[in-house]
Amino acid sequence: PYVDTKVILENADKHGYGVPALNINNLEFLHYIIEAGVKKNSPVIIETSQGAMKYAGNGDFRKGAEIFVKMVKAFADEVDIPVALHLDHGKSFEHIVAAIKAGYSSVMIDASEHPFEENMKITKEIVKIAHAAGVSVEAELGQLAGIEDEAVAAENVLVDPDEAKKFVEETGVDFLAPAVGTSHGAFKFKGAAKIDYDRIKKVKEYTKIPLVLHGASSVVPEFVEIAEKHGADFGGAKGVPSEILQEAVKCGINKVNTDTDLRIAFVAGLREFLNANPKEFDPRKYFKLAREYTIKVITDRMDVLGSTGKA
Ligand SMILES: O=C(COP(=O)(O)O)NO
Ligand SMILES: [Ca+2]
Ligand code: NA
Numbered sequence: 006p007y008v009d010t011k012v013i014l015e016n017a018d019k020h021g022y023g024v025p026a027l028n029i030n031n032l033e034f035l036h037y038i039i040e041a042g043v044k045k046n047s048p049v050i051i052e053t054s055q056g057a058m059k060y061a062g063n064g065d066f067r068k069g070a071e072i073f074v075k076m077v078k079a080f081a082d083e084v085d086i087p088v089a090l091h092l093d094h095g096k097s098f099e100h101i102v103a104a105i106k107a108g109y110s111s112v113m114i115d116a117s118e119h120p121f122e123e124n125m126k127i128t129k130e131i132v133k134i135a136h137a138a139g140v141s142v143e144a145e146l147g148q149l150a151g152i153e154d155e156a157v158a159a160e161n162v163l164v165d166p167d168e169a170k171k172f173v174e175e176t177g178v179d180f181l182a183p184a185v186g187t188s189h190g191a192f193k194f195k196g197a198a199k200i201d202y203d204r205i206k207k208v209k210e211y212t213k214i215p216l217v218l219h220g221a222s223s224v225v226p227e228f229v230e231i232a233e234k235h236g237a238d239f240g241g242a243k244g245v246p247s248e249i250l251q252e253a254v255k256c257g258i259n260k261v262n263t264d265t266d267l268r269i270a271f272v273a274g275l276r277e278f279l280n281a282n283p284k285e286f287d288p289r290k291y292f293k294l295a296r297e298y299t300i301k302v303i304t305d306r307m308d309v310l311g312s313t314g315k316a
């Protein structure tokens with residue numbers, strides 16, 4: 006069934022596990038996520054960026070939002086696992102309202118590049134509107150270096166747990182994404198992978214709400230190698246290892262945003278298959294390995310995060 010993200014995350018918070026929040030831009034990835042969730046009996050949070058809404062609507066983000074809600078509901082109505090649809094990194098008022106109007110389960114207002122007071126003011130306004138429509142809200146404190154759809158943050162600004170306490174009390178936001186050292190994309194760390202567990206623990210203690218880890222892809226070496234064997238060049242790619250994710254969940258993370266891992270698994274399978282089958286042009290055939298690898302990276306993540314068997 007199609008559910009509110011809050012239902013999924015409050016259960017995860019109560020029982021101390023993480024739920025993968027998986028980004029899509031098209032039907033194939035949605036298909037694979039649903040298959041993985043059914044296979045593992047795991048709840049799934051589907052999420053789309055503002056750019057994905059525009060892509061699905063062929064330039065019209067309002068149309069894209071409507072299309073994504075219909076697509077996700079079509080699958081959600083056919084399976085027994087809870088499925089939610091979330092707007093990831095909502096920055097523009099119009100995109101956030103379009104998602105609410107279309108029927109998204111939840112929206113993120115990412116105003117984290119603004120000063121604290123401004124972030125709080127903007128977030129409060131979105132919470133008022135979204136809650137009036139029965140939609141839950143995620144916000145972000147601190148900054149992740151790297152690309153965030155449209156905005157590029159210069160460097161990591163780690164969350165201040167005292168600010169987080171005030172922020173959640175004042176805004177009434179349902180979930181919080183504290184910046185704790187991760188970043189988006191495939192090149193997350195120059196040296197060893199490391200995130201600030203102490204900050205996660207403090208933010209959890211002070212806010213007592215479900216927490217979100219952004220930039221949480223592991224950049225799985227197995228799939229990076231396959232892709233590179235078949236012509237990709239991902240030199241220097243490095244992500245968040247599973248054991249760090251598991252520690253982060255223990256410290257209070259409940260929603261684990263994953264986009265890059267799906268992209269790498271898919272393109273590894275696609276490259277490998279196309280290289281080996283020059284005569285093939287049936288998409289049900291040439292997406293076979295891409296499908297297999299993408300489902301694998303998701304089902305492995307459900308096992309790592311502990312959402313397996315929790316549907
Ligand atoms: O935070 C993410 C995804 O991060 P990754 O690039 O690590 O998949 N989406 O909001
Ligand atoms: Ca941000
Ligand atoms: Na998000």
Ligand SMILES: [Zn+2]
Pocket residue numbers: 094189219220262
């Ligand atoms: Zn993110």
